Amino acid sequence: MDPQTDQPPKVAKTDAEWREQLTPAEYQVLRKAGTERAFTGEYTDTKTSGVYSCRACGAELFRSDTKFESHCGWPSFFTPLAGDAVIERVDTSLGMKRVEVLCATCHSHLGHVFEGEGYGTPTDLRYCINSISLRLEPDAQEGAEQLRP
Template sequence: MSDDTQQTNFKLIADDEWRQRLSPEEYYVLRQAGTEPPGTGEYEHTTTEGVYSCRACGAEIFRSTEKFASNCGWPSFHSPAGNDAVIERRDTSHGMVRVEVLCANCESHLGHVFEGEGYPTPTDLRYCINSLSMKLEPAQAEN
């Protein structure tokens, strides 16, 4: 986590500052709970080892070791980077009942989590996450 991430209380940032920090597409997903179109995200098929951080604040949210190919149109993970990396809350928007996933550090929208879909993962969960909500920091190669 960068020094900026540790020193800034991202939960207090005003909406106009978020608009300055983020591109219009990032703002739509992260601050307005939007969804990027399926199959368009840069990380959907990525197999690069590394850490996925929140694009809004830089906090670590997922790791490549928990990523799996669900072929659902968005990057999928079976668990977050740690017990306190994300917040899950009930989402009843669009006439559905789902569980929204937010960054615990800045409360930006990341995507949704689904349970019981039968994927062969250790948790039986699929964190369906927008690529626009993350940045991948590739693992450093060992010498």
């Protein structure tokens, strides 16, 4: 038993409410643990400074300064925003053992975390997260720069 995932989510909705709120593609990934195709997500190559939040509930999850280029086809981060922003649990689907990453607030599927791959990051972790699970809120300064002609 995992005490984090055994606790009910802070944001809880019925399946019908999630389906109404999310697009079919968002629902498939966030609520059914799907995966978007590699190199298709809107944040794979983004370098904008800001905070990445859960697309389902808006909880802050990752900062852009922890994002790095892993060339794996999905946005990669070396640490979540805070230790309690995500839940990690063992996933044995697809005949392999991986660690699934969930939003701690609504328990939506975000992606997986891998370790020991040799990336030159402070944690040697790669949080491989679906773009469709995230929403980027640019820093105020970054947003102002993007609005300038």
